[in-house]
Amino acid sequence: MAAALRSPLGALNRALGRAHVRVESLLVLVALVVALSILSPVFLSVSNLFNILLATTTVGILAIGATFVICAAGIDLSLGSVLGLASVSGAAMFAYLGLPWPFVILGCLAAGAAAGLVNGLTVAIARVPAFIVTLGMMGIARGLALIISGGQGIYGMPPEILFLGQARPFGVPTPIFILVGTAILAHWVLAHTRFGHHTLALGDNEAAARATGIDVRRLRILLYTLSGLMAGLAGLVFTARVNTGDPTAGLTYELLAITAAIIGGTNLFGGRGSILGTMVGALIMGVVQNGLNLLAVQAYWQQMAIGTVLVAAVWLDQIRQRGRVL
């Protein structure tokens, strides 16, 4: 049966290969959508579809950062915490320091990029394993976020910031524009620039990357900074949506972001991945969560579902790779 399935899948896969999207993940998404539209009458309503996309934005932006780092055989466990740090840093610019609204944007992005830069420098120059560095940053960024905010949410953002989170130009929520725009740009960078090519080569075979003259150290620093910047952008969107700089924002989101990237076909061990695939992965996560909500499944079960999906996705990928005929 597997062989019978493989050939039509293979043909579709090649067609999608040019767009760097795995057909399996696309089929899972379609199957979920079909199943849920049968199970729940409201699933396919326009407002619910916007709900899904809106809920996907924060994790989707984080997952872009995760994809770059994982493609280079790294990992960033600090994404969720850095999101929280960025959220309170940006909000503090307006609420504590009384600075105008552009500083909220600047504060979020700069805090995220700075945390990422620290990650990158520690991984690339001090040569501490990325797992440990970003695990440490997970605690450091969360602690700093709580210190800055005194453990409280920083409520009340200027209208320009709220526009980024709550407005609906052309009937579509602004965060969706931000996610789509960022994803298109990130896709181009990963698939079509030297930076992207070198990122994949680094994850594939570091010795080869070095031997061909790629500055591996600089590349690593840039990658973790980029990942932090994405967490900063996600923090900005989050802050704008809930009108609050929230120090607990993004708790466990790194789990969701990494899962989205892996489901989307990013190789956990580096060398392969695409942003479009990750977006499909993020949508799968969003649809699963939305579906469980619509079917009135308790929130606690959802966490179990997501964790299971992550392990299953990696397991299936391993089987796929082992089964590949050389």
Next chain:
Amino acid sequence: MSLLELDGLEKSFGPVQVLRGVTLRLEAGEVLGLLGDNGAGKSTLMKCVTGVHAADRGTVRFAGEDVTHLPPGERRRRGIEMIYQDLALAPQQDVANNIFLGREPTRRLWGLLPGHVDKARIDREAQAMVDRLGVRVPSIHIPVGMLSGGQQQTVAIARALTFQPKLVIMDEPTAALAVREVNSVLDLIARMAADGIGVILISHRLNDVFQACSRMVVLQRGAVAADLARADTTMAEIVSYIVGAHA
């Protein structure tokens, strides 16, 4: 002026001195066999030439320029290519991308966005190079990890030759190959030399070295033990130098 001039190169790793003052010359169009027992310092010496290792003392001059303190990328740009024993290929990237790894040509996307990797040009030129080498690779669009050892060796050679190198260093290029593949690699070396490229061949296979090289240098415990023209020596003499039994 020789193409490559090494003078008094020394290199230690912690307490272990691997190179003890190596002096060596290579002319353009010359094929030099670099021989020596395991641990004699062959690979370390070559990594000092490519810049992967920085020499502790001594100088590396290439085409008349002191490159001792240049990083690997800069030396590569000046025409020093090395083909590694482990081939240094990225297995999940396709053949064409591997050939252009680290030197991808770019163009402006829609005449605006700079830095767009010109994949069409990469594919076109990679195909031309593979064709010119007259080797069989099923397709330049498949991941390198799916190729046989000989085919991967070909990709590594194609990568070294794509940017008009002046010096190509080959570390055990024939060790993992079938006989027919060995001959095609040796033919390639002869063609490279005929084009004026200096070639350094590191190999344990003396037959290959005697067939391909006009000169041989034997390293022994980090120093040059012999530097002989092929015409002036025999396999037995070279072996005696390698094992340190030469009186």
